[in-house]
Amino acid sequence: MPEGTLCNKKTIDTKEQLQALLADKSGKEYYEQMNDLDVDRKALWGVIQKSLKSRTKTWLEICSHCGLCAESCFYYLANNRDPKQVPSYKIQETLGKLIARKADVDNAFMQKCMDWAYSKCTCCTRCGVYCPFGIDTGIMFSYLRGLLYGQGFVPWEMKIGSGMHRIFRAQMDITTEDWVDTCEWMAEEYEEDWPGLEIPVDKENADIIYTVNAREPKHYPEDIAEAAILFHVAGENWTVPSEGWEETSLAMFAGDWEAAKMQVESVYDAMDRLKPERMVVTECGHAYRATVIEGPYWAGLKTGKTPIDSLHYVEWVAEALRTGKLKIDPSKKIKEPVTYQDSCNYIRNGGLADVAREIMSYIAEDFREMTPNREHNFCCGGGGGLNGIGRYREQRNIGMKVKRDQILGTGAKLVIAPCHNCWDAIRDLEEVYKIGIRWSFLKPLLINMLEVPEHLKPKEE
Amino acid sequence: MYEFLTGPMVWISFGIFFIGLIVRGVRYIRGLDWKLDRVTYGENISYGVRGAVRSILFWLFPYGTRSWRKNPWFTLWVFLMHFGILITPIFLLGHNILLKEKLGISLWTLPEAVADTMTVVVIVSVVFLILRRIALPEVRIITNWYDYVLLLIAVSPFLTGFLAYHRVADYYFWLMAHIISGHVLLIAVPLTKLSHFLLFFMTRAQLGMDYGIKRGGMKSKGMAW
Ligand code: HEM
Ligand code: SF4
Ligand code: SF4
Ligand code: SF4
Numbered sequence: 001m002p003e004g005t006l007c008n009k010k011t012i013d014t015k016e017q018l019q020a021l022l023a024d025k026s027g028k029e030y031y032e033q034m035n036d037l038d039v040d041r042k043a044l045w046g047v048i049q050k051s052l053k054s055r056t057k058t059w060l061e062i063c064s065h066c067g068l069c070a071e072s073c074f075y076y077l078a079n080n081r082d083p084k085q086v087p088s089y090k091i092q093e094t095l096g097k098l099i100a101r102k103a104d105v106d107n108a109f110m111q112k113c114m115d116w117a118y119s120k121c122t123c124c125t126r127c128g129v130y131c132p133f134g135i136d137t138g139i140m141f142s143y144l145r146g147l148l149y150g151q152g153f154v155p156w157e158m159k160i161g162s163g164m165h166r167i168f169r170a171q172m173d174i175t176t177e178d179w180v181d182t183c184e185w186m187a188e189e190y191e192e193d194w195p196g197l198e199i200p201v202d203k204e205n206a207d208i209i210y211t212v213n214a215r216e217p218k219h220y221p222e223d224i225a226e227a228a229i230l231f232h233v234a235g236e237n238w239t240v241p242s243e244g245w246e247e248t249s250l251a252m253f254a255g256d257w258e259a260a261k262m263q264v265e266s267v268y269d270a271m272d273r274l275k276p277e278r279m280v281v282t283e284c285g286h287a288y289r290a291t292v293i294e295g296p297y298w299a300g301l302k303t304g305k306t307p308i309d310s311l312h313y314v315e316w317v318a319e320a321l322r323t324g325k326l327k328i329d330p331s332k333k334i335k336e337p338v339t340y341q342d343s344c345n346y347i348r349n350g351g352l353a354d355v356a357r358e359i360m361s362y363i364a365e366d367f368r369e370m371t372p373n374r375e376h377n378f379c380c381g382g383g384g385g386l387n388g389i390g391r392y393r394e395q396r397n398i399g400m401k402v403k404r405d406q407i408l409g410t411g412a413k414l415v416i417a418p419c420h421n422c423w424d425a426i427r428d429l430e431e432v433y434k435i436g437i438r439w440s441f442l443k444p445l446l447i448n449m450l451e452v453p454e455h456l457k458p459k460e461e
Numbered sequence: 462m463y464e465f466l467t468g469p470m471v472w473i474s475f476g477i478f479f480i481g482l483i484v485r486g487v488r489y490i491r492g493l494d495w496k497l498d499r500v501t502y503g504e505n506i507s508y509g510v511r512g513a514v515r516s517i518l519f520w521l522f523p524y525g526t527r528s529w530r531k532n533p534w535f536t537l538w539v540f541l542m543h544f545g546i547l548i549t550p551i552f553l554l555g556h557n558i559l560l561k562e563k564l565g566i567s568l569w570t571l572p573e574a575v576a577d578t579m580t581v582v583v584i585v586s587v588v589f590l591i592l593r594r595i596a597l598p599e600v601r602i603i604t605n606w607y608d609y610v611l612l613l614i615a616v617s618p619f620l621t622g623f624l625a626y627h628r629v630a631d632y633y634f635w636l637m638a639h640i641i642s643g644h645v646l647l648i649a650v651p652l653t654k655l656s657h658f659l660l661f662f663m664t665r666a667q668l669g670m671d672y673g674i675k676r677g678g679m680k681s682k683g684m685a686w
Contacts, residue, residue: 053492053493053497054490054492055498062660062661083599132528133665134665293676294499297495304675315680351677352681354681354682355680
């Protein structure tokens, strides 16, 4: 079984392996080696036989080929209604054939599966909502990604990402020390403006344990400071764990289920260790999906729930506004037209559509819905890991056209996107299509609108 | 021949129909796996039941879901076809006369003109569905011969019955064709994709439970199908 030094079936468990992959700029050598990667047909078929159960089997079998799912897929619409983008077609040509051939497939077929599973589907699960039989192609593509991962057919960035989770329990190379330092630094940095501001690390029995997306400590540390400010103003008794602070899961996008399990268990361990009342997750869609919605199943928790109640950031914000913990200065509400990006991961797949509207009712005077919206909203185009994969940049940029037109349709120039992936995709969308929009998380907007109680304001010298 | 097809063969066909569907249903349920499907079927039962019921009911009504509403013509013809396929044979006068002769029981029956119209509607719907498969590129690309065969299996009892009833040509020939195609349909249901007769309810319930239990059902009023 020839395997490349970079592209192979092995998991990335050491820093040396990780370094070697990172040194291979854009995965040039990695993808070269992929051309020679053998398919271990026996092992692949073995995995399929063990994991392909009646749900997926029946989905593949009874699809009536009616085509109702076609228009539901933003890729189909963005690619001028290309029939090759019909969800049913995409899955039958890949997973369907893989199974029909009992995994007797070659390298070219596996590469095609990889290309399709990543560049033709973001696992947004919208098509499943439009199929009379409830056939969820997004779920099937995610399953296919897992099969591909096991055979080493996975985009370079995703292989690195899942390796990061295995080594650092975070999607980026951030150590416990880096993380704790960042928290301390941010607390100091903003203390002058917000006297008494703290980012308590590893405090036991807090009301809230706050967990984030590794991009925040790495690239946007002010996001952590903003979260701290809002908790501070709301008077919350909160903490961040020194370990188990990362919510995201590139492992989920990669189909590396073992790493996905390791990652969420680190968060659940922090819950056990610090015994907080509830968890609040930062403004990230897939992070919430991974750790709160799917995670309990990876970890084998029979209740299907996280060990303690878990909230997406928007739930906490809505609650704080509702109970008056956070008060908005009416004169500072957003006056211009503003729209909201419903993330597939916590809206369609998390049931938080009403919560998002509730927030908008507090902060915006001219809130414009996209069409369609709520559970039926289109993916921004950057889901499923697509934002981070260089190989499929072009396909992603084409896919973003649907979101572009949805935003233009609202007439709003400001898009609120409480999801890191959506936020990125909308930023890139502006870069590519230049439609003159701005985009924002909730935190900075809220801080600018707050009515801050006197005693929390800095003392005038 | 006629005696056999309207006697023992009826038992055989219905036997295959019912036993086949039961086997399908049992295999489906036994193949559900809470960990692999990532749905706690056995826990959070009230959320699961609510999700399943909503998921089936919304889709059971024409124009009950966004997807049905977005495709008004397709929805119209698919519902008419199914309504005709499921109702006409059960309440047809001729079938009930046979039932009376053989078993001594009989159901309420449709006026003959109504049954006749419903038969025509089934045939027209199937013609519409076939033309749609040919005309629309997004449907053509996923259509294979199997889909046409199933449409033919579904329509032939109606087509042949119509021809026999109206004595268009050789009555006995069309009557035999009608009886045989009826048997074929009954047997095909559990053995082909037509098993969606039962599996529709299974897969809808499954996704409904997924949404009801895991994907937001506990934090919202329920999935807006
Ligand atoms: C003997 C009974 C049945 C027969 C012969 C039958 C036949 C068919 C056929 C031929 C199609 C394909 C339509 C097309 O070409 O697009 C179809 C689709 C479908 N059937 Fe049935 N069916 C039966 C029972 C049922 C039942 C009981 C239900 C559910 C209540 C059902 C729900 C559906 C649905 C949801 C579709 C998908 C519509 C579509 O997208 O094509 N069917 N059926
Ligand atoms: S809507 Fe469902 S049944 Fe129809 S083609 Fe798509 S996956 Fe198949
Ligand atoms: S899950 Fe989303 S991206 Fe994937 S096929 Fe379905 S609609 Fe398209
Ligand atoms: S990035 Fe946002 S819109 Fe896109 S798939 Fe993820 S959650 Fe959905």
